Structures are given as structure tokens and as C-alpha cells.
Amino acid sequence: MGESLIRAVDGVSIEVPAGEFVALLGTSGSGKSSLLNLIAGLDRPTSGAVIVQEKDLARLSREDLAKHRLHTVGMVFQSFNLIPSMTVIENVELPLRFAEVDRSKREALAREALEKVGLSRRLNHRPSELSGGEQQRTSLARALINRPKLLLADEPTGNLDSRTGTEIMNLIRDFNESLGMTIVMVTHERALAGQYAQRLIFLADGKLVDDQPNVAPAATSSQGGRA
Amino acid sequence: MKVYDLAELAVRNLKESVLRNSLTTVGISVGVASLVAMLSLGIGLQQLATRRLVKSGLFDTVVVTSRRDLRNFNRSDDQAGGPDPAQSPALDEPSRQKIAELPNVVEANPDLRFITSFTYDDKPHLTMAAGIPASYRTNDAFDGMQGGFFSSEMAPEVILQKSFAADLLGKTPKPGSEESPVADLAKPLLGKEMTMRYAEQVAGNTSGDNTDTKGKQQIDSNADTADASAATYSIVSHELKLKIVGVTDLDPDSMRGPVRARVLLPLKLLQSLHVVQPTALRDTTQATSKVPTYATVSVRVKDPAKIQAVEDAIKKMGFNTFSMLDATRSLRRFFTILDLFLGIFGSLALAVASIGIVNTLVMAILERRREIGIMKAIGASDGDVKSLFFAEAGVMGAFGGALGVALGWTIGRLINAGTNIYLRRQDLSPEQIWFVPWWLVGGAIVFAIVVSLASGLYPAARAARLDPVQALRYE
Numbered sequence: 001m002g003e004s005l006i007r008a009v010d011g012v013s014i015e016v017p018a019g020e021f022v023a024l025l026g027t028s029g030s031g032k033s034s035l036l037n038l039i040a041g042l043d044r045p046t047s048g049a050v051i052v053q054e055k056d057l058a059r060l061s062r063e064d065l066a067k068h069r070l071h072t073v074g075m076v077f078q079s080f081n082l083i084p085s086m087t088v089i090e091n092v093e094l095p096l097r098f099a100e101v102d103r104s105k106r107e108a109l110a111r112e113a114l115e116k117v118g119l120s121r122r123l124n125h126r127p128s129e130l131s132g133g134e135q136q137r138t139s140l141a142r143a144l145i146n147r148p149k150l151l152l153a154d155e156p157t158g159n160l161d162s163r164t165g166t167e168i169m170n171l172i173r174d175f176n177e178s179l180g181m182t183i184v185m186v187t188h189e190r191a192l193a194g195q196y197a198q199r200l201i202f203l204a205d206g207k208l209v210d211d212q213p214n215v216a217p218a219a220t221s222s223q224g225g226r227a
Numbered sequence: 228m229k230v231y232d233l234a235e236l237a238v239r240n241l242k243e244s245v246l247r248n249s250l251t252t253v254g255i256s257v258g259v260a261s262l263v264a265m266l267s268l269g270i271g272l273q274q275l276a277t278r279r280l281v282k283s284g285l286f287d288t289v290v291v292t293s294r295r296d297l298r299n300f301n302r303s304d305d306q307a308g309g310p311d312p313a314q315s316p317a318l319d320e321p322s323r324q325k326i327a328e329l330p331n332v333v334e335a336n337p338d339l340r341f342i343t344s345f346t347y348d349d350k351p352h353l354t355m356a357a358g359i360p361a362s363y364r365t366n367d368a369f370d371g372m373q374g375g376f377f378s379s380e381m382a383p384e385v386i387l388q389k390s391f392a393a394d395l396l397g398k399t400p401k402p403g404s405e406e407s408p409v410a411d412l413a414k415p416l417l418g419k420e421m422t423m424r425y426a427e428q429v430a431g432n433t434s435g436d437n438t439d440t441k442g443k444q445q446i447d448s449n450a451d452t453a454d455a456s457a458a459t460y461s462i463v464s465h466e467l468k469l470k471i472v473g474v475t476d477l478d479p480d481s482m483r484g485p486v487r488a489r490v491l492l493p494l495k496l497l498q499s500l501h502v503v504q505p506t507a508l509r510d511t512t513q514a515t516s517k518v519p520t521y522a523t524v525s526v527r528v529k530d531p532a533k534i535q536a537v538e539d540a541i542k543k544m545g546f547n548t549f550s551m552l553d554a555t556r557s558l559r560r561f562f563t564i565l566d567l568f569l570g571i572f573g574s575l576a577l578a579v580a581s582i583g584i585v586n587t588l589v590m591a592i593l594e595r596r597r598e599i600g601i602m603k604a605i606g607a608s609d610g611d612v613k614s615l616f617f618a619e620a621g622v623m624g625a626f627g628g629a630l631g632v633a634l635g636w637t638i639g640r641l642i643n644a645g646t647n648i649y650l651r652r653q654d655l656s657p658e659q660i661w662f663v664p665w666w667l668v669g670g671a672i673v674f675a676i677v678v679s680l681a682s683g684l685y686p687a688a689r690a691a692r693l694d695p696v697q698a699l700r701y702e
Binding site: 037042067070077094097099100 | 243601609611696
């Protein structure tokens with residue numbers, strides 16, 4: 001039954017300053033998602049350290065890792081990962097329940113977050129009744145609700161058409177610029193990364209291949225001011 | 228997570244697969260129902276037995292006798308702790324009052340019984356008469372009595388035993404033949420008068436005390452004591468007309484202290500008559516004053532459980548006591564064991580139901596793997612996930628428990644109703660053989676919740692241990 005150890009991420013050393021928009025690039029199986037899971041505190045490294053806001057996640061207890069996921073990071077996934085039995089507003093409120101926020105304050109906070117992502121209608125619908133873009137907005141609102149410093153996005157546009165994908169990416173960049181959130185986005189689309197990220201990190205077979213600043217995030221100058 | 232959030236999420240999760248969870252809940256309720264039905268039956272039977280026994284007056288009665296009584300001289304075992312027979316107090320009226328004032332004592336009545344002659348229709352009949360306190364009105368000895376109880380404690384009224392009624396009417400059943408029904412015997416007798424001849428015991432050595440007696444015979448009895456002048460009493464014969472108010476359907480040979488006589492009179496009336504007791508001659512040393520002395524006093528205790536305490540208190544006063552305490556004790560033991568067995572049988576169904584809970588929740592984990600992964604990814608701790616599954620088990624237990632109590636109550640009622648139909652067919656009076664006390668209602672629901680929570684332990688721990696990365700990958 002011995003599990004063979006696969007080094008999904010091996011010898012990668014990166015440092016992301018606060019407020020930066022970083023794209024993790026690589027083919028599938030390159031270890032970019034595993035790296036993201038390590039930063040999210042969903043997984044623990046077998047060796048090495050993952051330090052987020054002066055805390056080494058490798059040394060945190062399961063309880064403290066849950067707190068890290070709850071308060072320090074927000075996550076957005078390719079497949080949205082909304083709870084199908086809950087309405088939009090309930091999905092957005094869910095982290096507030098885990099954070100034991102008072103029931104009376106929750107709905108206002110959830111509506112505020114949904115407003116930020118441009119969703120004000122169909123709040124009492126279930127995810128299955130929404131379009132992909134609406135689902136991803138809901139997911140973004142849920143990631144924002146506890147005001148995390150760090151937003152982790154795993155192929156956020158992977159299941160969306162290009163127009164909706166652009167809308168979502170613009171929202172994410174807005175959070176980076178107006179709220180000063182640090183963004184780490186996993187993608188395999190070089191063009192998308194080049195359009196939005198300030199820094200590009202390339203991974204292959206779990207190893208760091210290249211780490212370079214994005215010289216001209218094309219959209220920043222033209223669209224950034226819109227926020 | 229806060230409790231109301233947990234409860235809300237648990238209920239909504241249960242609603243998501245409503246059929247499966249309802250079936251599991253019904254399983255629990257059947258378990259609880261069998262437990263409640265079994266225990267309510269046990270409790271009902273116990274109450275029935277206790278009610279019968281308490282009504283019979285056997286199990287809440289302590290019989291007190293004086294240690295001076297010669298019958299007690301060779302019984303030394305239960306006299307430890309009291310004074311010697313010679314120094315022990317007389318069982319007289321002041322002692323009776325003292326006993327009546329003891330805690331947990333309802334009343335203390337002297338046992339007055341004597342053989343005397345009753346004249347009815349100019350024919351004399353010799354039989355045993357006894358005094359009955361007013362509290363015996365509710366005694367089951369008077370179940371099925373024709374007529375009524377004494378109208379007052381001093382009323383010159385009499386209740387006859389069925390066989391004596393038959394004697395009066397000259398209908399004494401021949402051995403082997405059917406007895407006449409009590410109603411037939413009572414009809415010609417109720418409201419009629421009969422005359423009792425009795426001997427009054429008059430204390431003192433002068434005839435001044437009994438100027439009003441129309442004595443036919445007067446016997447002076449001088450007791451051989453230091454106080455010879457007081458140790459004198461006279462016996463004066465009297466007649467008293469009594470109205471027949473009731474005829475009981477009771478076997479005079481049954482084990483019933485005060486009722487064990489063929490003619491019953493109000494106790495207070497008998498006390499006022501100072502009828503000479505068969506023990507009076509033997510107890511001449513006590514009959515030295517106008518204070519009445521009794522051979523035995525029957526003490527009624529508030530609760531059969533308090534018998535021991537009352538007996539001890541009376542023994543300390545220097546009297547001998549006798550009660551059926553041991554009989555009630557073994558009765559209690561019997562019912563405790565019966566309840567235990569009924570409870571175990573009832574719990575078996577609940578044990579099966581608890582396996583159903585484990586099964587349902589393990590299934591739910593498999594189904595909701597991804598959901599658990601999502602919750603963990605957005606910040607749910609192991610504890611949150613564990614509590615959620617725990618709450619789901621608890622909610623199923625609470626619903627199942629409440630439903631089960633209702634179901635068990637209904638089953639108990641049906642059994643009771645069925646039994647009573649059967650009893651009525653057998654010409655027996657209906658009985659309440661089933662009883663659901665409030666503690667059983669609450670206890671059964673709490674027990675169902677506890678069992679459900681225990682069943683939730685393993686699934687909850689398993690859900691909490693789930694690796695979020697793998698759970699999210701799961702489609």
C-alpha cells in the first residue's frame with residue numbers, strides 16, 4: 001500500500017510582495033495548481049516552507065490552516081465550486097457562518113460583496129439556474145466576503161466564453177488595483193496572463209522554469225482606470 | 228459555527244435527500260416507539276399492581292402490638308433497641324395519639340373486634356364484629372358492595388358480610404352449591420334494623436360510674452397490682468339498634484386486617500361504646516383506668532416506601548410492629564427486573580435504527596464529498612464539518628424520538644384498548660395496564676438523540692478528516 005511520493009512542486013522558491021498580480025503558467029501537470037493549493041493552505045508541503053503574512057503554513061495546525069483559508073485567502077475555481085443546494089446569497093454568506101458573523105449583519109455584507117462583482121439580480125436562485133459568468137461572479141463575491149488580503153484563482157476563466165472571461169478578469173484586476181489585493185492566478189493561457197498579470201512565473205514538471213515581470217500588461221493602461 | 232447555523236444547515240441538508248433521511252428517521256421512531264410501548268406497559272402493570280395493593284390496605288399498614296402482650300415474650304429477635312417488655316409502655320389512647328402524630332403516618336386506628344350476638348327478625352346470630360375507620364371507604368374490600376358506606380363516623384349503622392347476610396336470611400349456601408349473588412342478598416336487608424348486644428367495659432370500682440346502665444350482670448375483676456383500687460372494671464350489658472346500610476361481596480377469610488369480620492361498624496362508634504375486648508381479661512394489668520387500652524393498633528402509612536421508617540419509629544417507642552414490607556420489596560424488585568427486560572427488548576429496535584443512521588450518514592459523506600471539500604476550501608474547520616454531521620444525526624434523533632414517542636403512545640393505547648375488550652368479554656372490569664409518565668416522554672427523546680449522536684460519531688469524524696484537495700477533485 002506504500003504511496004509513492006510524487007513531487008508535484010519541487011524546489012520552487014518564489015516571493016510575492018503584497019499587492020502584486022502574479023500569474024502561474026504551465027501545462028497541465030506542471031504543478032501550478034499544487035503550488036496554489038499550498039499557498040491556499042489546502043495542502044501541506046512534505047518539506048520546505050510556505051510563508052504567507054509571516055506565518056509558515058507548513059507548521060500551522062489543521063485548525064489554524066482553516067482560519068488561514070477563512071480569513072487570509074479567498075479562492076476562485078475553474079468549476080466555480082458553488083454549493084448546488086444553496087441560493088446565490090446563501091453561497092456568498094457561507095464563509096460568514098464559519099467566521100461566526102452575526103446573522104443580522106450577514107445579508108448586508110453578502111449584498112455588498114455581490115454588488116462589487118456586479119450581481120444584483122437572481123440572488124435567490126440556485127447556481128444551476130445561473131449562467132457561467134454569474135456563477136463565477138458569485139464565486140468571486142464569496143471569495144471577497146471575509147476581506148482577504150490574497151485572492152487565489154485557479155483557471156478562473158477556464159469554463160467561460162471569452163467575453164465573460166474578460167469581464168471576470170477585469171473584476172479581478174479591479175480588486176488588485178482598487179482594494180490592493182494580492183492576486184495569484186493559475187492559467188495555461190499565456191495570452192490571458194500577459195494581458196493582466198504584472199509578473200509571470202513558468203512551471204514545468206513541478207520545477208520553476210522562468211520568473212519574469214510582465215513588461216507591458218497590455219490592459220492596465222487602457223482599462224485599469226475604469227475602476 | 229454557531230448553534231442555530233448548525234441546526235439550520237443540518238435541517239436543509241437533511242431536506243436535500245428527504246426520502247432517505249425520512250426513512251432513517253422513521254427507523255429511529257420505530258425503535259423509540261418499541262421502547263416507549265414496552266416501558267409504558269411495564270410501568271402501567273406496576274402501577275396497576277401497586278394501586279390494587281395500596282387499595283387493599285395491606286401494604287401501607289403497620290400493625291402495632293404492645294410488648295407487654297404475652298404473645299410476644301418468646302419473640303426476642305425484633306425487640307432489640309427497645310425497653311424490656313416489663314418496662315414497655317401500654318398501648319393505650321395516648322400512645323395511639325403519639326403514633327398518629329409520627330411523620331408519614333396518615334392515621335392510627337385501634338383494632339376493635341369482638342364476638343357478640345346480633346338479633347335480626349327475633350333470631351340471635353353470634354359472629355365477629357369489627358370497627359372500620361372512615362378512611363376505608365376507598366378500600367377495594369368495598370368494591371362491588373351493595374348499599375353504601377356509613378353515613379357518618381358515629382352513625383348507628385352496620386355493613387354486613389355477604390355470608391352473614393345469607394345467614395340472616397336463612398339462605399346459608401350448602402357446601403358445593405352456588406352462592407347467591409350479593410345483590411339478591413342485599414335487597415331484603417338494606418335499610419332494615421338489627422340489634423347488637425354487647426358488653427361495655429366500665430373502669431373504676433364504684434357503681435357511680437355506671438348509674439345509667441341497666442346491667443343484667445356485673446362482674447368485678449380485681450387485678451393483682453399495686454394500684455389495686457384502680458385495677459377494677461365492670462362489665463355492663465347493652466343493646467344497640469343498628470341500621471343495615473351495606474352488604475359487601477367479600478370473603479371474610481381473606482387477608483384483610485380490619486375487614487376480617489362478618490359485621491362491620493363505624494370505628495368511632497365502637498370506640499365510644501367501650502365494648503369489652505377479648506383480650507381485656509388477659510391484659511387486666513393495663514385496664515387500670517378510664518384510658519382505653521388496645522390489643523393492636525393499625526397504622527396507615529402515607530407511602531409503602533416509608534413503612535420501614537415508621538416501623539423503626541414505633542419500635543423506638545417500645546412497641547412491636549408487623550408489616551408486609553418484605554412483600555412490597557420483592558414486588559418492587561420484580562418490576563424493576565421486568566422494566567429492565569422490557570427496556571432491553573425495546574432498545575434492540577433502537578440499536579438497529581442507529582445502524583441505519585450510520586449508514587445514511589456514511590452515504591451522505593460519499594454524496595457530499597465535493598460539498599465538504601468546498602466548505603473546507605472556503606474556511607470550514609474540521610470541527611465545523613464534524614459538528615455539521617453531528618447536528619444532522621442529532622436532528623434525525625430528535626425528530627425520530629418525538630415521532631417515536633407519539634407512535635409508542637398510540638401502540639400502548641391500542642394494546643390497552645385491546646386488552647380491555649378482552650377483559651370485558653371475560654366479564655372483568657377494564658384496567659389501565661399502560662401508562663406513559665412525562666419522564667418517559669422526555670427520556671425517550673433524549674435517549675434517541677444520544678443514540679443518534681453516538682451513531683454520528685464515526686461518520687462525523689470521517690467527514691472531518693476528508694482531504695479537501697482530493698474532495699474538490701472528485702466529480
